[in-house]
Amino acid sequence: MRILSIALNTFRENLREKLLYNLLFFALLMIGSSILLSRITLGDYHRLILDLGLASINLFGVLIAIFVGIGLVSKEVDRKTIYTIVSKPIPRYEFLLGKYCGLVITLLANTVVMVAGLLIVLQVMDVPITSLVFKSLALIFLELMVITAVAVLFSTFTSATLSAIFTLAVYVIGHLSGDLKEFAKKLDEVSQMVVNAIYYTLPNLERFNLKGHVIHHLDFGMTDMALSLTYGLTYSAFLLLLASVIFQRRDFQ
Amino acid sequence: MYRVMRFEVLHAKRQHLLFFLALVLLLSASLFTQYLLEQRSQGRAAKLEQLRLLPKGEILRPALLGYQQLGADLLWLRVVQVLGDRVVRDKDYEWLYHALDVITTVDPKYVYAYEAGGVVLAELASRVDLSNRLLEKGLAPNPSSWQIPFRLGFNHFFHLGDHTRAAEYMAQAARIPGPFPIGPPHYTARLASRLYVQGKNPEVALEFLEAMLEQTTDELVREKLQRRIRRISLERDLQMLEQQIRQYADSRGRRPASLMELVLAGLLPGIPSEPYGGDYLYDSKTGKVMSSTHDERMGVYVPADSLATRGDVE
Numbered sequence: 001m002r003i004l005s006i007a008l009n010t011f012r013e014n015l016r017e018k019l020l021y022n023l024l025f026f027a028l029l030m031i032g033s034s035i036l037l038s039r040i041t042l043g044d045y046h047r048l049i050l051d052l053g054l055a056s057i058n059l060f061g062v063l064i065a066i067f068v069g070i071g072l073v074s075k076e077v078d079r080k081t082i083y084t085i086v087s088k089p090i091p092r093y094e095f096l097l098g099k100y101c102g103l104v105i106t107l108l109a110n111t112v113v114m115v116a117g118l119l120i121v122l123q124v125m126d127v128p129i130t131s132l133v134f135k136s137l138a139l140i141f142l143e144l145m146v147i148t149a150v151a152v153l154f155s156t157f158t159s160a161t162l163s164a165i166f167t168l169a170v171y172v173i174g175h176l177s178g179d180l181k182e183f184a185k186k187l188d189e190v191s192q193m194v195v196n197a198i199y200y201t202l203p204n205l206e207r208f209n210l211k212g213h214v215i216h217h218l219d220f221g222m223t224d225m226a227l228s229l230t231y232g233l234t235y236s237a238f239l240l241l242l243a244s245v246i247f248q249r250r251d252f253q
Numbered sequence: 254m255y256r257v258m259r260f261e262v263l264h265a266k267r268q269h270l271l272f273f274l275a276l277v278l279l280l281s282a283s284l285f286t287q288y289l290l291e292q293r294s295q296g297r298a299a300k301l302e303q304l305r306l307l308p309k310g311e312i313l314r315p316a317l318l319g320y321q322q323l324g325a326d327l328l329w330l331r332v333v334q335v336l337g338d339r340v341v342r343d344k345d346y347e348w349l350y351h352a353l354d355v356i357t358t359v360d361p362k363y364v365y366a367y368e369a370g371g372v373v374l375a376e377l378a379s380r381v382d383l384s385n386r387l388l389e390k391g392l393a394p395n396p397s398s399w400q401i402p403f404r405l406g407f408n409h410f411f412h413l414g415d416h417t418r419a420a421e422y423m424a425q426a427a428r429i430p431g432p433f434p435i436g437p438p439h440y441t442a443r444l445a446s447r448l449y450v451q452g453k454n455p456e457v458a459l460e461f462l463e464a465m466l467e468q469t470t471d472e473l474v475r476e477k478l479q480r481r482i483r484r485i486s487l488e489r490d491l492q493m494l495e496q497q498i499r500q501y502a503d504s505r506g507r508r509p510a511s512l513m514e515l516v517l518a519g520l521l522p523g524i525p526s527e528p529y530g531g532d533y534l535y536d537s538k539t540g541k542v543m544s545s546t547h548d549e550r551m552g553v554y555v556p557a558d559s560l561a562t563r564g565d566v567e
Contacts, residue, residue, distance in 0.1 A: 037330065040330065040333070040334065041326070041329065041330050041333055042329075042333045042369060043329075043365040043366075043369055044365045047322075047326065047365075048326050048330075051322045051323045051326050052323060052326070055320050055322075055323040058319075058320075059320070171318075172318060175315075175318040175319045176315055176318070179315060205319065206319060209319040211319070211320075211322055211323075212321065212322055212360070212362070215322050216362045
């Protein structure tokens with residue numbers, strides 16, 4: 001209950017962010033621009049519209065998650081509003097979880113707006129809307145949840161600027177971590193174990209990337225979907241728990 | 254006091270005007286230099302240059318962080334714009350191949366890029382080697398695409414004149430299941446069999462068609478395939494008979510007077526029965542064998558097609 005009220009409060013607070021509307025505006029602009037671009041391409045214009053739409057939702061969702069997420073805790077600390085909450089009989093992890101849920105609600109609202117924009121474009125341009133589109137969108141949202149958790153984790157112990165840099169770095173690493181496994185294959189046994197351990201600890205964000213499946217009509221089974229969902233949720237939970245532990249120990253001067 | 258205030262207002266106004274003028278001046282100056290730069294590079298040269306200098310697909314792919322398909326789309330968009338501009342110079346097709354190679358490395362399942370790229374390289378650029386290289390690269394990542402082997406088959410037939418390999422590719426395309434456009438056009442199997450025949454390989458054609466017949470449940474297609482098999486059996490017999498006649502002529506120094514002579518010489522176990530119930534007619538002057546039911550021979554392109562008066566014309 002307390003988590004929910006913090007979450008809703010965070011959501012209301014987020015709605016006042018101008019950055020949010022800017023990003024949303026550009027996302028919708030990009031989704032809409034696919035109509036124009038599809039006129040000057042040759043061949044498969046369905047592909048271009050879907051590609052651009054899904055990529056915009058993904059990219060702008062990530063930007064919102066990072067740039068709103070990093071301020072969640074550090075802003076409260078800067079404004080000293082954190083004292084009013086920490087001094088109340090609320091466990092710190094509840095505060096953190098509430099903040100996280102608030103941002104996830106914000107992201108959900110944003111994603112819904114962007115998806116509505118995409119669906120309108122798809123409808124207008126007569127592009128068939130398959131179940132894969134929704135599977136892909138669900139996994140994009142899951143990726144946003146993981147990124148948000150990363151941003152929250154960093155924002156519990158460093159400044160907003162550093163959190164933004166770190167979270168962006170994790171986003172990049174998350175899409176390249178698959179390569180680590182490839183490198184590991186070429187190493188001796190001990191290094192292979194070390195590299196593999198690093199690979200499994202880092203988030204593998206490519207697991208949430210179904211954009212190629214949508215465009216090439218590749219099947220993505222329910223088992224794969226369930227496993228990806230579980231992976232995303234457990235990884236976010238792990239990050240949040242880690243964030244709570246750090247936040248618990250933090251001393252606000 | 255009043256005068257001072259008035260002066261200040263005037264001063265402020267003048268300052269606004271100055272700022273405004275400076276803004277306009279700076280903007281027009283930057284627009285003008287931009288225009289000059291544009292004139293120097295002529296816009297198009299820059300576009301060509303960018304495609305030529307495109308980083309290798311293997312490097313670009315990870316740098317796109319999961320947005321590979323979008324990256325391929327945008328590159329394709331640029332290639333299309335440059336192609337649409339004007340006649341492209343011969344040496345520029347090297348960069349076109351490079352750009353297509355990058356696009357298909359970034360998104361190996363972009364079938365349309367292989368297909369359209371293959372056509373442009375072979376037909377506009379007359380670079381069949383590059384076209385084939387691009388298309389062959391697409392075969393492995395796209396096992397369910399008929400377009401790529403179809404196009405390869407066409408290149409081998411039309412540009413390279415290699416009928417046997419053309420037939421192999423066409424057969425590969427014909428094996429993809431599904432109705433057109435998911436599967437190949439209905440004539441692909443027939444085309445493949447014609448190519449096998451043209452490559453003097455009716456046995457392979459028959460084998461291929463029998464396999465197709467086994468897979469097909471559609472009655473109409475089955476009937477067409479069966480007609481085709483009959484027609485090719487005829488062609489196979491004709492080719493076989495003519496070859497035996499040549500062999501006979503080589504060893505005896507003269508052509509046989511009738512087909513029976515081939516049997517008597519032990520070259521044939523018997524005269525094969527004509528699949529349409531007709532007879533094989535032998536012209537001892539030319540050494541050619543014809544069928545009484547069909548007055549034309551099979552091939553991919555027979556100019557005399559229109560002169561056929563009897564039999565299945567396909």
